[in-house]
Amino acid sequence: MKAIVHSADTRGHADHGWLNAHHSFSFANYYNPERMNFGALRVLNDDIVSGGMGFGMHPHDNMEIITIPLKGDLEHKDSMGNVGRIKNGEIQVMSAGTGVFHSEYNPNKDRETNLLQIWLFPNKRNVDPRYDQISIEDYRKKNELYQVVSPDAEDQGSWIYQDAWFHLGDFDKGTTREYSLKKEGNGVYLFVIEGNVDVGGQKLGKRDAAGVWETGSVSITAGSDAEFLLMEVPMAV
Incomplete structure (x- = not known):
């Protein structure tokens, strides 16, 4: 077995005021040639978004994007016509495929939202973009x-x-x-x-x-x- 440890204090960090982000792998202005990915796992961002703030419309393609809210809510809109709000206990999945635009906002002006955003390289390129949002409460099993x-x-x-x-x-x-x-x-x-x-x-x-x-x-x-x-x-x- 081979192993590698990435301690929390070695992650990339960017404080934009409205966004406090920690990057497990190279992302945006954080570049570490030894932290580009772990196999198909390309991005693991631990983001805290201030109340009422968020990411405006921006594009993605040929990437599997999983969003897991840890605290607070996140509102999603995309070029496929999807509009949704996710919270802790839910997971959002988007296959960017041939290309999609989306935005993500904290709809609550009085509290922060903390989320994990994860990107994986897909095993099939140029698929039709798709969106999914599910509750995981029925799957939750303590100590399993x-x-x-x-x-x-x-x-x-x-x-x-x-x-x-x-x-x-x-x-x-x-x-x-x-x-x-x-x-x-x-x-x-x-x-x-x-x-x-x-x-x-x-x-x-x-x-x-x-x-x-x-x-x-x-x-x-x-x-x-x-x-x-x-x-x-x-x-x-």
């Missing part, structure tokens, strides 16, 4: 890994054009679970939202992350009450 994204439209959660599986975990202190990778050649990138987690022997704190690959499974133990996001992605892109 519960799936929220997969490659299969018939499987639990939303789906994307990539052989990737996302699971969330909400573990009590001392809980241990083994995650078995679903596809040979994939790796796992685990991002700690809250608390402390041990991943394959790597001890992680809040907003730390670790990637492991060349293994068929990985052990995850909560060193405290903890919430985390586990992303299994292809390593060859």
